[in-house]
Amino acid sequence: MSDAAARPVVSDRVWTIPNVLSALRLVLVPVFFVFIVVGNDLAALIVIIVSTVSDWADGVIARRFGQITKLGQLLDPAADRLFIMAAVIGLAVREVVPWWLVAVIIGRDVFLVVLGVVLAQHRFGPLPVHHIGKTATFALFYALPTLVLGQAFPAVAAVSDPIGWAFALWGAFLYWWAGLLYLRQTRALIRQHPLDSGDASDTLARRRATDG
Incomplete structure (x- = not known):
């Protein structure tokens, strides 16, 4: 099998289930940050669990159903980095x-x-x-x-x-x-x-x- 045949097709579609899940993760970032800063750690933990599950789900769906998109390739790592930044800044504010x-x-x-x-x-x-x-x-x-x-x-x-x-x-x-x-x-x-x-x-x- 050639490299071209093995490489997944990346489309320009916007409205896909993985993209919606990635967008949801982005929306959850400020919610997570507020929970961290105010000290509602249990709620913050629930949000990050939901985000992790959705991250796993959008990857599985994208690969299995051929829904890998250029937008998704931007949204997914962006959500990861923003969650990391929100967590580390929030925990630093609380001196954790x-x-x-x-x-x-x-x-x-x-x-x-x-x-x-x-x-x-x-x-x-x-x-x-x-x-x-x-x-x-x-x-x-x-x-x-x-x-x-x-x-x-x-x-x-x-x-x-x-x-x-x-x-x-x-x-x-x-x-x-x-x-x-x-x-x-x-x-x-x-x-x-x-x-x-x-x-x-x-x-x-x-x-x-x-x-x-």
Whole structure:
């Protein structure tokens, strides 16, 4: 089977079940943030559980029923990152996590935005997501709710807090590791295709082999 045949079809559709679920997750972000800040940890935990289940469901539906869309590829990671940001800022406001962790996580996302601007100036699209970046997002996405669990149920904090912090620190490390890999890819692409060469691709799909 060729790579083209194995690659899933990505459509321009907007109204799909996975996109609706992703939009729902985005709507839940401010709700989750308010619950965290005011200290309603049980409600915040319920919201994050609903979000996690919907995240799993939209991925399964998109793959099984051929509903992978360009919009969904934007909404899904956006919802993940916003939940992470909402959790870490909310917990920092309550002094559950230090502000340096906020700076580490948000600083990396700002760093990627800068790389995106540089790539756009050279007529490249977004970089393909690296598996280390996916692992980092997974670790952070589950680390912060685990810390919330300890706040909601103090009886389990002795177990949940160390697990949450282990995921948080490992996730933050991988987050920046992936960021440095994206920097390496960006530099390689720009060196191979200077802006004045006139042959820079408008997407990165054709350049996946640059970094293996």
